[in-house]
Each structure stands twice: as structure tokens, then as C-alpha cells.
Amino acid sequence: MNAILYLPSSILDPLLCGRKSRMGRELTMAIAEQRTHVVPARRTNWRVYFARTWPLYAMLVLPLIQLAFFHYYPMYGVIVAFQNFNPGLGFTRSPWVGLNNFRYLFSNPDFKTVLWNSLFIAVAKLVTLQLMSVSLALLLNEARSMLFKRTVQTVVYLPHFLSWIVLGGILVDLLSSNGLVNRSLTMLGVPPILFLGSNTWFRPTIIVTNLWKEAGWATIIYLAALTSIDPGLHEAAAIDGANRWQRIRHVNIPGISSVIILIACLNLGSVLQAGFEQILTLYNPVVYRTGDILDTYVYRAGLISARYSLAAAVGLFQSAIGFILIVVAYRLADRFSGYRIF
Amino acid sequence: MVLEKSWSSRLFNIAIYFVLGLIGLLCLLPLLHLVAVSLSNRSASVGGFVTLWPVGLTLFNYHEILLAGPVYRALFVTIERVVLGTAINMALTVLAAYPLSKSAQEFKGRNWFMWILLIALLFNGGLIPWFLAIRSLGLLNSIWALVLHDALPIWNVILLMNFFRELPRELEEAAIIDGASYWDTLFHVYLPLSVPALATLTLFAAVGHWNAWFDGMVLMTKNENYPIMTFLRTVVIDLNLQVLSVNPEDLYNLSDRSIRAATIVVATLPILMVYPFLQRYFIHGIRLGAIKG
Numbered sequence: 001m002n003a004i005l006y007l008p009s010s011i012l013d014p015l016l017c018g019r020k021s022r023m024g025r026e027l028t029m030a031i032a033e034q035r036t037h038v039v040p041a042r043r044t045n046w047r048v049y050f051a052r053t054w055p056l057y058a059m060l061v062l063p064l065i066q067l068a069f070f071h072y073y074p075m076y077g078v079i080v081a082f083q084n085f086n087p088g089l090g091f092t093r094s095p096w097v098g099l100n101n102f103r104y105l106f107s108n109p110d111f112k113t114v115l116w117n118s119l120f121i122a123v124a125k126l127v128t129l130q131l132m133s134v135s136l137a138l139l140l141n142e143a144r145s146m147l148f149k150r151t152v153q154t155v156v157y158l159p160h161f162l163s164w165i166v167l168g169g170i171l172v173d174l175l176s177s178n179g180l181v182n183r184s185l186t187m188l189g190v191p192p193i194l195f196l197g198s199n200t201w202f203r204p205t206i207i208v209t210n211l212w213k214e215a216g217w218a219t220i221i222y223l224a225a226l227t228s229i230d231p232g233l234h235e236a237a238a239i240d241g242a243n244r245w246q247r248i249r250h251v252n253i254p255g256i257s258s259v260i261i262l263i264a265c266l267n268l269g270s271v272l273q274a275g276f277e278q279i280l281t282l283y284n285p286v287v288y289r290t291g292d293i294l295d296t297y298v299y300r301a302g303l304i305s306a307r308y309s310l311a312a313a314v315g316l317f318q319s320a321i322g323f324i325l326i327v328v329a330y331r332l333a334d335r336f337s338g339y340r341i342f
Numbered sequence: 343m344v345l346e347k348s349w350s351s352r353l354f355n356i357a358i359y360f361v362l363g364l365i366g367l368l369c370l371l372p373l374l375h376l377v378a379v380s381l382s383n384r385s386a387s388v389g390g391f392v393t394l395w396p397v398g399l400t401l402f403n404y405h406e407i408l409l410a411g412p413v414y415r416a417l418f419v420t421i422e423r424v425v426l427g428t429a430i431n432m433a434l435t436v437l438a439a440y441p442l443s444k445s446a447q448e449f450k451g452r453n454w455f456m457w458i459l460l461i462a463l464l465f466n467g468g469l470i471p472w473f474l475a476i477r478s479l480g481l482l483n484s485i486w487a488l489v490l491h492d493a494l495p496i497w498n499v500i501l502l503m504n505f506f507r508e509l510p511r512e513l514e515e516a517a518i519i520d521g522a523s524y525w526d527t528l529f530h531v532y533l534p535l536s537v538p539a540l541a542t543l544t545l546f547a548a549v550g551h552w553n554a555w556f557d558g559m560v561l562m563t564k565n566e567n568y569p570i571m572t573f574l575r576t577v578v579i580d581l582n583l584q585v586l587s588v589n590p591e592d593l594y595n596l597s598d599r600s601i602r603a604a605t606i607v608v609a610t611l612p613i614l615m616v617y618p619f620l621q622r623y624f625i626h627g628i629r630l631g632a633i634k635g
Contacts, residue, residue, distance in 0.1 A: 049450070055524035056441040056449050063438035064458070066494045069479065070472075071462035077471025090478065136365065142358045152366040154621060159369060161613055161620060163553035165571050169578030169606045170372050173379070173599060178390045180375055212369060244354050277556060281579055295469070302470040303560060315468025323465045342500050 078319075081312040101313035110297070111314070118293040121203060121274040125210050126267045132215040134260060137222035138248055156216025164213075168281035171209055172196065202287040209282070210275060221263065222256055229255040262337040269329035272322055294318045380404070380603035387597035403604035406596060410587040413608060415566055416573035419485065420552060423569055427489045427551040431498070432544055438499045440528050443506035463496040473560060487561040488554070488569065498543050505539050506532055542623045549620065552613060574609045578602045 076091070081101055083094040105111050136156070143149040159167060174180050175195040182192040195205045229252065237247050276295035283291045294314060302311025333339035374394045379387055383398030391397050407413055438459070446452045466472070472491075481487035513535075514527045522530070533540070558572030565576070565585055576582050583598060586605065 044450075053449060053524070055528075056444060057451075059437040059441050059524075059528075060455060063434050063494050063499075064455075066434060066490065067458060067462050070475070070491050070493070071466070073479075074467040074472040074475040075462075075465065076467075077475050078467045080471060080474065085474075087474075091474070139358055139362055139365075142354075143362060144355065145359075148359065148362070152362050155366040155370050157621065158373075158617065161549060161553075161617060162610060163555060163571050165555050165575045165579065166606055166610050169574065169602060170376050172578065173602065174372055174375065180390075180393065183390055212372075216369065244351060280556070281575070298469050303473060308470055308474065312468060312470040315470050319466055319468050326464055342504055 078312060078316050080309050081316045083309055085308040085312070087308070097309070101309050102317070104310065105313055105317070113289065114292050114294055114297045117290060118272055118274045118295075121206060121279075121291075121293060122271050124203070124207050125275065126271065128207055128211060129214055129218055130260070130263060130267070132211050133218035134222055134256070136215055137219040137226060137256075138252055140219060140223060141226045141252065142244065142248070153216070153219075156219070158216075159213045160217035162213075164277040164281045167209065167213060168278075171205075171282065175205070196282055197284065197286050199287055199290040202283070202291045206275070206278065206282065206291065210278060213278075221259060225256040225259040226252060258337055262333055262339055265332040265336060266329050266339075268332065269322070269326035271325060272318055376603050376606060379600055380607050382597075382600055384595055384597045384600070387600040402592075403596065403600045404608070406588045406592055407586060407601065407604055407608060410589065412566075412573070412585055412587050413570075413605070416568055416570040417608075419567060420570040422485055423488050424548050424551045426485070427493070428544060428548045430489060430493045431495055431547045431551075432540065434494045435498045435502055435543065436528070436533070436540075438494060439502035439506055440524075440532060442499070443503045459496055459499065463500075476561060481561070483562055483564060483567050485567075488551075488557055491557060491561075495547065498547070502536070502539065502543065505536060509535055538623075545616065545620055545623055549613060549616070570609045574605060577605050 079091060080094065082096060082098060084097050084100075085091075085094045089095075140149055140152065143152070176182070177192050177194065181195070186192060193201055195201045233251050233255070234247055237251055242250065272294060274293040274295070276293070276299075279291060279293055279296055280299065283296065295318075298311045298314045298318075301307045301314065330339070330341070371394065375392070378394055378396045379392050380403055381396035381399055381401070382392045383400045383402070386392050386397035441449055442452060442456055442459070444452055467475075476482065476487055476491060481490070509532065513531050517527050517531050553571055555569070555571035555575055558567075558569040559575065562568055562572065565573075568576070573585065576585050581598075581602075583601060586601065588596065588601065
């Protein structure tokens with residue numbers, strides 16, 4: 001998820017610019033005040049109004065057409081979850097079956113496995129990712145050599161820009177029975193491990209490889225928060241005899257705690273998102289028991305076996321829960337940190 | 343500061359550099375190994391003697407892939423997609439973000455349009471209705487399916503909208519007093535002021551299009567329509583080397599492993615080439631929206 005990239009200025013402005021932006025913020029506020037000056041209620045003369053504003057409506061035509069065809073039309077398509085969908089008959093003429101697909105689903109043991117796997121993998125990923133990225137940001141913040149810091153940043157951000165196919169291709173080779181990892185293990189006297197072909201090792205492998213791809217990138221927001229901590233606090237702590245470890249513990253960590261809480265709140269919205277592209281790339285039938293997730297289940301049931309209605313029911317279940325979770329997550333984020341997406 | 347030079351502080355520094363160096367290496371080594379394998383000869387690669395340096399340095403693997411046609415076809419599909427897709431993404435993003443950056447007083451109905459956008463952001467029908475919808479539009483196997491299905495990146499619209507809102511309103515007001523229409527202010531006031539923001543969004547859109555593979559796998563049913571990442575999936579995940587159409591007489595001289603590694607490198611090289619720019623811009627990306635001094 002690129003959520004970090006999309007944090008709005010309401011959060012980032014104070015975070016990134018810190019004290020320096022006070023002038024900027026005053027300017028913004030002055031502008032905002034002018035914008036909200038009260039306009040006396042008056043009946044709109046629509047002819048005059050449209051003569052001026054028609055371009056604003058015209059600009060929205062193409063975006064709305066795109067939304068209609070590729071967002072709202074598929075949303076209408078969720079009705080197949082309540083049908084026995086037949087491609088020959090289409091959305092409108094396929095027979096209705098009420099909640100039968102859902103009944104079948106909830107009585108199906110596979111569905112419970114898949115739901116549990118999704119939840120487990122997603123939560124494990126979110127927790128490990130946040131722990132790792134906060135630690136990494138704290139470490140990077142301590143590196144005194146800028147060149148070294150920049151180099152490490154360049155390297156750890158890189159995997160974020162590679163697709164799961166590229167990383168998956170590398171991992172399949174690296175973790176194979178005579179890949180680099182197993183050869184190193186053999187040299188250490190450890191018998192080879194089938195990381196991607198064992199129900200014991202599949203989940204840990206997924207979690208660790210996710211860290212490889214995303215942990216570096218996820219540090220950005222924490223690094224930004226760290227630069228906005230008042231250096232005066234560090235000086236005061238140093239004068240009082242705090243060593244560097246104590247300054248991390250009592251200045252830096254409290255200084256970024258609000259951002260940590262904010263990201264944790266926002267993460268709540270994705271506790272059913274176990275990482276479709278990653279799992280679809282790395283899993284295989286041997287590890288379905290521990291690695292099959294909602295999205296891969298939908299993919300196989302719907303697009304491989306052509307059981308469209310069943311798969312759509314799983315998808316609708318996931319979308320509905322996901323929608324609730326995201327709304328709750330945004331509410332929490334707003335409550336705790338005043339986070340608004342606009 | 344005296345404290346910085348103390349013995350324990352030095353030890354602390356060494357520990358920091360050691361741990362960071364280790365993490366950096368862990369991120370980088372798999373990539374170095376990949377390049378090494380792609381440049382190694384058959385016996386070294388099959389025998390598993392390659393670690394971080396090519397053994398029996400050869401360009402034969404690249405030669406074989408690039409001599410056969412399929413990689414070019416996949417690259418061509420991807421380039422077409424990146425160019426068309428990024429252009430359309432940016433056009434629609436700007437067209438949606440500008441009106442929505444106006445207040446509901448100035449632009450009546452603005453809040454309704456905003457809700458239409460937000461609902462599409464927060465709720466989706468799921469994979470199956472999405473696929474069935476695109477199929478019923480008759481777009482399967484067409485480049486337009488890949489380009490259009492995500493032609494309006496909603497997050498980017500919100501981002502750019504926030505950015506537009508923080509630009510000083512006075513500039514536009516001055517232009518309007520001089521008789522400019524909304525088209526004029528968009529093209530001559532807002533866009534010139536947003537060049538860094540637009541550059542950031544463009545780069546990210548282009549990388550997104552380059553890296554996308556799942557839509558290609560689902561919406562393209564013929565191998566020859568696959569974009570490069572979907573093509574790469576066939577080679578490195580489905581382990582199907584036939585799609586590469588390597589000269590069969592040369593096969594006994596090649597290791598599957600090196601061929602796969604070389605294909606990955608070919609598909610990734612463009613990303614590595616724009617990576618320095620990406621890096622320069624992404625800090626900008628997260629500052630997007632913050633007012634520029």
C-alpha cells in the first residue's frame with residue numbers, strides 16, 4: 001500500500017517542515033480566512049452561473065464516464081453474488097438464488113481456513129512491518145554520516161519499486177533446494193528447507209519477504225516525523241546526562257508516537273488484505289492449508305474454475321467487511337490525530 | 343559535544359553502522375546474486391557455484407533472449423501501455439482534481455461529485471464483477487482494457503486536489519478579473535505552478551503501469567498480448583521457458599536458471615534506470631500538498 005505517499009498536508013506540513021513552516025502556516029491560515037468570508041445568500045441566476053462555470057462541469061465528464069464504466073458498473077455487477085450467474089445470460093437474465101451462495105460459503109470449511117489465513121497473514125505483516133520500519137527509521141536517524149545514510153536509504157527503498165513478479169522470480173530461485181539460501185544453510189550444517197513448499201515455513205517466508213519489499217519504504221513517514229522533533233529537546237536531554245540510547249527512548253520514540261498510532265489506526269483498514277499479488281506469486285497447492293487467502297480463493301474459484309457467483313459472494317463478503325474496517329479506521333485516525341484525507 | 347566522543351558513544355556508532363550496513367546488504371544481495379547468475383555460464387549456474395560474482399562470465403543468456411522475438415513483443419505492449427496509460431491517467435487526474443478543488447459555493451454540486459468519487463474509492467465490487475464488467479464491455483485482449491480500467495487513480499485525484507487547494511487563490515482571482523475562463527486558469531495558472539507535483543504523479547503512474555501484471559494475466563487471454571511483467575510471470579513463476587522461443591539448438595548450452603535471471607534483468611532494467619529520478623521525487627511526493635515557500 002502506498003498510503004504513506006498519500007498522507008495529506010494537514011499531517012505532513014507540520015511533520016515535515018516543523019518549526020520552519022510557521023510562516024508558511026500563517027500564510028495558509030490567512031488565505032483560508034479570506035476564502036471563508038461569508039457570501040450573503042442570494043438567489044442564483046443560473047444562466048449567469050453556468051456561463052462562467054460550465055468548464056468545471058465539462059472537465060468532470062470524462063472522469064465520471066471512467067467511474068461509471070470501471071467502478072460503478074462493476075459495483076452493479078455484485079448482484080451475481082445473489083444469482084447463479086450464467087455468462088450466456090449475463091447480469092440481467094441469470095436466475096436469482098437469494099443467499100444460497102453465502103449459505104454454501106459459510107458452511108464450507110475451506111472458507112474458514114481461507115478467512116483465518118487472510119487474517120493471520122495480514123495482521124502478522126502489519127505488526128512486523130510497523131515494528132521493523134519504526135526501528136529502521138530510528139536507526140537511520142542515528143547515522144551521523146549523511147553519505148552512509150543516503151546509501152542505505154537508496155538500497156532499502158529499491159525493492160518497493162520492483163513488482164512481486166520480479167521479487168518472486170528472485171525468491172523462487174534463491175529459496176529453491178539448491179538455491180543460495182539452502183546452499184548457505186548446508187554449509188552451516190543445516191538440512192535444506194523448502195521455504196515455499198512447507199506449511200511450517202510458508203507464512204514466515206511471506207512475512208519476511210514482505211519486510212524486504214516494504215520495510216524501507218515505510219520508514220519515510222517516521223523519518224519525516226523524526227526530523228520535526230525539536231533539537232532543543234535533544235540538547236536538554238544531553239545536558240541532563242542522557243546517553244544516546246536514553247535519548248532515543250525518551251525523546252525520539254515519544255516524539256513520533258502520534259505518527260505510530262496514526263499508522264496503526266489506518267492499518268486497521270487492511271486487516272483482510274493479506275497481499276494478493278505476493279501470495280499469488282509465491283504459493284502453490286502444497287501450502288493452500290496455510291497460505292491460501294480470500295483473494296487467491298476468489299481468483300481460483302472465479303477465474304480458473306468459472307464458479308463466478310460463488311467467487312463473487314466471497315469477494316462481496318470481503319469488500320463489505322473491508323468497507324466497514326476502512327470507515328472505522330478513518331474515524332479512529334480522525335479522532336486520535338485529526339487525520340483527514342482532504 | 344563531549345558526549346559524542348565518549349567511548350560508549352563510539353561503540354554505539356559502530357553498532358548503528360554495523361546493523362544498518364547489514365540490513366542494506368540483505369536488501370541488495372539477492373539482486374546482486376540475480377545479476378551474477380544472469381551473467382554466468384551453464385555449468386556454474388546449474389552446479390550452483392554462483393554467489394555474488396559471475397562465474398564463467400558470458401553474455402550468451404542475454405544474447406539468446408534478445409535474439410528471439412517474444413521479449414520485444416511483450417516490451418512493446420508494456421511501452422504502449424505505459425505511454426497511453428500514463429497520459430490518460432494524468433489527463434483524467436487533472437480534469438477531476440481541478441473542479442473538485444473549488445468550494446461548493448463556487449462550484450455547485452461539488453460535494454455530490456466528491457461523494458461519487460469517495461464511494462468508488464472506499465467500496466469496490468471485487469475481482470469477479472470487475473472482470474465480468476470488463477468482459478461484457480468487450481475489452482478482453484485489448485490494450486484499452488489495461489489502460490482504461492484504472493484510468494482515474496482516485497488517490498492521486500485527492501492528492502492533486504489538496505495541492506490545488508493550497509495554492510494562493512489570489513493568482514486565479516487576478517486572472518479571472520482579467521477575463522480568464524476556468525480553462526485558462528487551469529492551464530495557465532494552476533498547471534504551471536504544479537509541475538513538480540505533476541512530475542511526481544507521472545513517474546509513479548508510469549512505474550505502476552510498468553509493474554502491473556495481474557490485470558494483464560486476467561484480461562489478456564493470448565500470450566502475445568501479455569505486457570512484460572505478465573510475460574515474465576510465465577517465465578519465472580510458471581517456469582515456462584518455451585514462451586521465450588529460444589533457439590532450440592542452443593538449449594543444451596543454457597541453464598534455465600540463468601535464462602530466467604536474464605529475463606528478470608531485462609524486464610527490470612527500465613525501473614532501475616528511472617530509480618534515481620524516482621528517489622529524487624518521492625520525498626517530493628510525500629510533501630505534495632505542503633505549500634511551497
